[in-house]
Amino acid sequence: MNGLICIYKEANMTSFDVVRQVKRVFHTKKVGHSGTLDPNAEGVLVCAINKATKSLSYLDVYDKVYHAKLKLGLKTHTGDIWGDVLEEQMIQPITSSQVEEVIQSLTGPQKQRVPMVSAKRVNGKRLYQYVLDGEPVETQYTDVEIYRIDLISMSENEIEIRAHVSNGTYIRTLCEDIAKGLNNLGTMTYLVREQIGSFTLEDTIKLEDLSLETELLPVREHLNIPLIEAQQFQKQIMYGQTIELMTQHDQVVVDGGDFYAVYQRVKDNTFKSIRGLW
Structure with a gap:
C-alpha cells in the first residue's frame, strides 16, 4: 500500500500525532508529512x-493558503494567543x-522575521x-513571498484574513506585522x-474516518516537476541508468510505466537518475 493521503489535522495535536495515528491505521512504520x-x-x-515517502521532496506543496484571525492590542511571546502575554496596549x-x-x-517577495518560538x-x-x-540568539529571517492577502472581515479589535503564501511563511509573524502597520500590537x-x-x-479526511479501505492518492498526479512518459526507458529507470x-x-520525472524516477540533466541531453519513486 503506497500513496498519499490528505488529512484534516484538528487543533490540540501535533503533526507527529497525526503521523503516528496514520502509521497505526496502515500498520506501517513508513509515514511522512509534507x-x-x-x-x-x-x-x-x-x-x-x-x-x-520518497516523493515528499518533489510534491506540489510549496504554495499555501491560510485562513487566519488576529486580535489587536495584545503581544505574546509566541506570536499567537496561546503564548504568554508580554504586553497589552490600548487599540488605535x-x-x-x-x-x-x-x-x-x-x-x-521579502525577508520575514522568524518567530523566536519556532522549530x-x-x-x-x-x-x-x-x-x-x-539563551540569547540573534533574530532570524527567512526568504518568503506573500502572493495575496484578502480581508475577510474586521471589527474594532479583530481582523480576519485569507493569505496565499510561499512555503516557509509564518502567519504568526504576518499577523504581528499587520497590527504593527496599523500602529497596534497584535497576535x-x-x-x-x-x-x-x-x-x-475538499481532499481531506478526518483521522476518525481513516481505515485500511481509504483510497490513497497517486504520487504521479501531485508532483511539482514535469513528467515525461517514456515506456521505452523502463529497464534503464529500474536500474538507475543514464538516459538521453x-x-x-533540467529536472524531470521519467515515467516508464511500472517504474518512474527523478532525472537531472548532466550535460546536453544526458540525464542521470537521482531518485527512484516506485
Whole structure:
C-alpha cells in the first residue's frame, strides 16, 4: 500500500500525532508529512505512505493558503494567543481602507522575521530551545513571498484574513506585522491551512474516518516537476541508468510505466537518475 493521503489535522495535536495515528491505521512504520502545522492550527496535512515517502521532496506543496484571525492590542511571546502575554496596549482605531493599505504593502517577495518560538534550527539547535534555556540568539529571517492577502472581515479589535503564501511563511509573524502597520500590537488567534499546493480542504479526511479501505492518492498526479512518459526507458529507470532526453527542463520525472524516477540533466541531453519513486 503506497500513496498519499490528505488529512484534516484538528487543533490540540501535533503533526507527529497525526503521523503516528496514520502509521497505526496502515500498520506501517513508513509515514511522512509534507509540512508541519502548529499544534493549535488546523487544516490540510499531506501524508505519504510507505514508498510514497520518497516523493515528499518533489510534491506540489510549496504554495499555501491560510485562513487566519488576529486580535489587536495584545503581544505574546509566541506570536499567537496561546503564548504568554508580554504586553497589552490600548487599540488605535482602524478603518477598512487602512487595513487594505497595510495588507497590500505586505505582499511580494521579502525577508520575514522568524518567530523566536519556532522549530527553525540555528547552529543545530531549534529556536524554541534557546527560549526555553534562556539563551540569547540573534533574530532570524527567512526568504518568503506573500502572493495575496484578502480581508475577510474586521471589527474594532479583530481582523480576519485569507493569505496565499510561499512555503516557509509564518502567519504568526504576518499577523504581528499587520497590527504593527496599523500602529497596534497584535497576535494570531485562529489558523486553518485551507490549501497546500494542489491539495485542498475538499481532499481531506478526518483521522476518525481513516481505515485500511481509504483510497490513497497517486504520487504521479501531485508532483511539482514535469513528467515525461517514456515506456521505452523502463529497464534503464529500474536500474538507475543514464538516459538521453530531448527536453528544455533540467529536472524531470521519467515515467516508464511500472517504474518512474527523478532525472537531472548532466550535460546536453544526458540525464542521470537521482531518485527512484516506485
